[in-house]
Amino acid sequence: MAAELFFQTIAELGALLDSRKLSSAELTRAVIARTKAVDGRVHAFNSFDEAGALASAAASDARRAAGQARGPLDGIPVGLKDVIAAAGQPLTASSKILANYVSPYDATVTARLKGAGAVVWGRLNCDEFAMGSSTENSAFGPASNPWDLARVPGGSSGGSAAAVAGGELIAALGSDTGGSIRQPAALCGVVGLKPTYGLVSRYGLVAFASSLDQIGPLARTVEDAALVLGAIAGHDPLDSTSFQADIPDYHAGLKQKKGPWRIGIPKEYFGTGLDPAVGAAVEAAIAFYRSQGCEIKEVSLPHTQYCLDTYYIIATAEASSNLARFDGIRYGHRASGAKDVVDLYFQSRAEGFGPEVKRRIILGTYVLSSGYYDAYYLRAQKVRTLIRQDFLSAYREVDALLTPTSPTPAFKLGEKFDPLALYLCDIYTIGVNLAGLPALSLPCGFTPAGLPIGLQLIGQPFRESELLAMAHTYEQAHDWHRRHPAL
Amino acid sequence: MNYEAVIGLEVHVQVRTNSKIFTRVAAGYGHAENTLTDPVILALPGALPVMNKAALDAIIKAGLLLGCEIAPVCKWDRKHYFYPDSPKNYQISQYDQPMCRGGAVEIELPGPARNVMGEHKKIPLTRIHLEEDVGKLNHGAAESLVDYNRAGTPLMEIVSEPAMHTAEEAFAFLTSLRATMVYGGISDCDMEKGQLRCDANISVRPTGQTTLGTKVELKNLNSISFVRDGIAHEIKRQIALLERGGTVEQETRDYDGQTGLSQSLRSKEMAHDYRYFPDPDLMPVKVDEAWKARLRAECPELPFEKQRRFAASHQLPYTLTSVLVWDKALADYFEEAASLAGPGRAQAVGNWIVNDLLRELGGAKLEVGQAKVRPAHVAALVQLVEAGTVLANAAKEIFIEMFATGETPEAIAGRRGLNAAPADAGELELWCRDAIAANAKALAEFKAGKDSAINAFKGPVMKAAKGKADPKLVDSTLRRLLAAS
Amino acid sequence: MSSARDLDIDHVAKLARLALTPEEKAKFSQQLGEVLSHIEQLGKVDVSGIEPTAHAFPVVNVWADDVARPGLPVEAALQNAPAQRHHMIAVPKVVE
Numbered sequence A: 001m002a003a004e005l006f007f008q009t010i011a012e013l014g015a016l017l018d019s020r021k022l023s024s025a026e027l028t029r030a031v032i033a034r035t036k037a038v039d040g041r042v043h044a045f046n047s048f049d050e051a052g053a054l055a056s057a058a059a060s061d062a063r064r065a066a067g068q069a070r071g072p073l074d075g076i077p078v079g080l081k082d083v084i085a086a087a088g089q090p091l092t093a094s095s096k097i098l099a100n101y102v103s104p105y106d107a108t109v110t111a112r113l114k115g116a117g118a119v120v121w122g123r124l125n126c127d128e129f130a131m132g133s134s135t136e137n138s139a140f141g142p143a144s145n146p147w148d149l150a151r152v153p154g155g156s157s158g159g160s161a162a163a164v165a166g167g168e169l170i171a172a173l174g175s176d177t178g179g180s181i182r183q184p185a186a187l188c189g190v191v192g193l194k195p196t197y198g199l200v201s202r203y204g205l206v207a208f209a210s211s212l213d214q215i216g217p218l219a220r221t222v223e224d225a226a227l228v229l230g231a232i233a234g235h236d237p238l239d240s241t242s243f244q245a246d247i248p249d250y251h252a253g254l255k256q257k258k259g260p261w262r263i264g265i266p267k268e269y270f271g272t273g274l275d276p277a278v279g280a281a282v283e284a285a286i287a288f289y290r291s292q293g294c295e296i297k298e299v300s301l302p303h304t305q306y307c308l309d310t311y312y313i314i315a316t317a318e319a320s321s322n323l324a325r326f327d328g329i330r331y332g333h334r335a336s337g338a339k340d341v342v343d344l345y346f347q348s349r350a351e352g353f354g355p356e357v358k359r360r361i362i363l364g365t366y367v368l369s370s371g372y373y374d375a376y377y378l379r380a381q382k383v384r385t386l387i388r389q390d391f392l393s394a395y396r397e398v399d400a401l402l403t404p405t406s407p408t409p410a411f412k413l414g415e416k417f418d419p420l421a422l423y424l425c426d427i428y429t430i431g432v433n434l435a436g437l438p439a440l441s442l443p444c445g446f447t448p449a450g451l452p453i454g455l456q457l458i459g460q461p462f463r464e465s466e467l468l469a470m471a472h473t474y475e476q477a478h479d480w481h482r483r484h485p486a487l
Numbered sequence B: 001m002n003y004e005a006v007i008g009l010e011v012h013v014q015v016r017t018n019s020k021i022f023t024r025v026a027a028g029y030g031h032a033e034n035t036l037t038d039p040v041i042l043a044l045p046g047a048l049p050v051m052n053k054a055a056l057d058a059i060i061k062a063g064l065l066l067g068c069e070i071a072p073v074c075k076w077d078r079k080h081y082f083y084p085d086s087p088k089n090y091q092i093s094q095y096d097q098p099m100c101r102g103g104a105v106e107i108e109l110p111g112p113a114r115n116v117m118g119e120h121k122k123i124p125l126t127r128i129h130l131e132e133d134v135g136k137l138n139h140g141a142a143e144s145l146v147d148y149n150r151a152g153t154p155l156m157e158i159v160s161e162p163a164m165h166t167a168e169e170a171f172a173f174l175t176s177l178r179a180t181m182v183y184g185g186i187s188d189c190d191m192e193k194g195q196l197r198c199d200a201n202i203s204v205r206p207t208g209q210t211t212l213g214t215k216v217e218l219k220n221l222n223s224i225s226f227v228r229d230g231i232a233h234e235i236k237r238q239i240a241l242l243e244r245g246g247t248v249e250q251e252t253r254d255y256d257g258q259t260g261l262s263q264s265l266r267s268k269e270m271a272h273d274y275r276y277f278p279d280p281d282l283m284p285v286k287v288d289e290a291w292k293a294r295l296r297a298e299c300p301e302l303p304f305e306k307q308r309r310f311a312a313s314h315q316l317p318y319t320l321t322s323v324l325v326w327d328k329a330l331a332d333y334f335e336e337a338a339s340l341a342g343p344g345r346a347q348a349v350g351n352w353i354v355n356d357l358l359r360e361l362g363g364a365k366l367e368v369g370q371a372k373v374r375p376a377h378v379a380a381l382v383q384l385v386e387a388g389t390v391l392a393n394a395a396k397e398i399f400i401e402m403f404a405t406g407e408t409p410e411a412i413a414g415r416r417g418l419n420a421a422p423a424d425a426g427e428l429e430l431w432c433r434d435a436i437a438a439n440a441k442a443l444a445e446f447k448a449g450k451d452s453a454i455n456a457f458k459g460p461v462m463k464a465a466k467g468k469a470d471p472k473l474v475d476s477t478l479r480r481l482l483a484a485s
Numbered sequence C: 001m002s003s004a005r006d007l008d009i010d011h012v013a014k015l016a017r018l019a020l021t022p023e024e025k026a027k028f029s030q031q032l033g034e035v036l037s038h039i040e041q042l043g044k045v046d047v048s049g050i051e052p053t054a055h056a057f058p059v060v061n062v063w064a065d066d067v068a069r070p071g072l073p074v075e076a077a078l079q080n081a082p083a084q085r086h087h088m089i090a091v092p093k094v095v096e
């Protein structure tokens, strides 16, 4: 029996739309109704534009009727993490400092999704300025995990993952600075892809750490992730760090690229702190690939233990600089009654930013300050070189790496207070950002308590096609992605 | 005790481009408030910078013109400080890898007299880097209003070594630097539009001392004459302070060109810590030989080089070269006219340009490029005078008319009957005899050996000839008659 | 490598233009102290002769031609302004 409309995939819905068994308007109404029914509990959305969505859907139906459908995303409702700009829509970064801000322009990815005909409508909850691993740092309240509302959906793209998992959207975009797409995808049982740094334009993405940030899709299946990536990838003259590369047909690549692959298992990623259920699910995935004729090889990424520190220096330093613009002058929250402009800065920022953002601004400011730059930032950049070299050396022996995405399944809301403990959620994901590599998380099982487990595949620069094909091979042989939470 | 001042200048020159340095919204002056902005200029969430190729070309060209070493690779850094005119609260600049290092600005100090060349010196430069300008604050009684139109305009920061010792040197430095920028097409350097801004670091020390005194930074020297006056004033202030037994405090002072006074900027601002780090949004710039060669080919000859060439190849006096070379359009005009006029006529051409053309342009408030009289006209006029076809006084009239109408000198001379009459030697001799007979005093003086007394006869002769007499012929006729009388 | 004890939270908060409550100062000092102690292990890595990575991929000369394009209309530029007057952003008087 087919799942409810709102649990179907882009590929399935595309067939219905093309055969006129379904209109985009009907699909969009179904998704809106679902959101209204469940989002009071999930809180995946910060806001949505119902009228705008229905107008886009009607336009899509008109195109299809005229034989001018624009491709697989035409008429599909998708959402944006609330750090991605869309003209005329709020852009809050889940922060009080941008609570009333409306973007006057589209991010490049937004323009591309609109160009592909997608119904871009929901703005998805996240950790404030994408800083966090649980979506508990949202100024507008935490999002919940659809599999267990008492648990976090992960973060920072927790709203995006929860919305896709809970049937509130067909697909969504998130951003990933240290695991913020992959970790919530793992915790919510969906597919999340962090592309190679430079593959997807960052223009219009509220910057957290510019040298690490990357936008990517969260979707129900690897195939859907490939379809969304195809729509958003490619060079953008508005982003100087956007790479000039030919974009292959990722969807076609799913079937063209065939293994067996040489898969590396980084030994440093299987140490203490790994939840046994997660460990067992990942071992089973390794066994699957071996059964497919893949060569499984243990590899070493010797600088793994330094990833977290390197990441926190670079990410907070860049964030302290990127967030300087939120000052209450040109836009955003302005404190009332400031006695002069200097006071205005102090008070507006104090009132506008939440504690995690303040903590990271302080750390980032400190590591860049006079006398500390060489010891912290410059040294971290050098260690970053070593971390990247670790990955590139491993790729001389293997095609991809396989690891858990998160050491644990979703934890309880409010369970982790200590920043250091929370930072440890990212240990398997941040090396990928430091090295600028593509990586994907896909569902690989459930814990005895019924919580999703994610498998991470890490690919080589700009070889998303292989990565997706490898993930697709696994997904074809398993049905984790067909399970949906009861909400 | 005698004191010596040590002066270093930090000059910001706005690069002339169509669009801003890190985004493609138009750069411009005099537009309605906040109409030259976009997401990048306003530092809206999500906006990203993209370099302007033309700004890079401009600084490389400036570096080549000033003899700087061009960095093979340079990068962009963020310089952090909070200020309402700075939208990101950091400025994108170049910190430890500037585009240009070294080089020098050649200056000329005032000579002993206006018509005598002064001493030339080379003032070494420390560095030149590119950065973005900030917006403009308008201060009201209770609030300040910010216009971001200027924000993001490309700026070159040119830093000299502390190698100047007088306000005159600083003035000459800026004059020469400005001419270089204008010549290179890099900037219009209009100080009224803020296209050239200067801060000066000034210290004094007892003559002979080798260590530097405490420096004071003088800000807002927003016209070239304010630079001279402000620096002179600051040197005097520091010397007076030392002579009274006081000490110079390291500080920043604001010079007010209207009152001629400076004032300490004792801001409550916390100590600066700019937290420079490489901008992750921008890629480094790599400059190869081919790029430099392409720009070197566009580099014009600079004024002092031109001056030396004009003196050497055309034997032009300083009085002409010192006027001709500072305006590139004027110098080009001269060269074209001199080459059309032919060998040996450069000085005559130069005289027409420096005396007559500039006078008429000044009167009409026009630029050289707008003059209807073209180099070919000037060349033709010089040739007509030399051939005796038109006489000097008539030529002056013809020039004024050419300036007004753009007609050729031949056409004007023909239409107005200003061609010199064929020499009627008989009539001329009669006029000369009359003139000598009418002035016994001058005759006696001439006979007594005063040669210049001959001029007293020339006026009446010219008057009788209504200006249409060849001065050479008048002179020789008079001498012949005087010798005989 | 410097010690975590060096973190002068008042000074850093001033640089960052963040007004912190005494509670925040105490809490952040303690938490960041822990993070910084953890970070101290980076001092053990031998980075001699290693080039810093500023960008994930080394590409140079990414620029655009100098062609001006329309920007934001002034209304859009100021649509989010907390205070404006005469088409300009209004701020409390800046004393220079």
Ligand SMILES: [Mg+2]
Binding pocket: B010, B157
């Ligand atoms: Mg400076």
Ligand SMILES: [Zn+2]
Binding pocket: B012, B131, B157
């Ligand atoms: Zn500067």
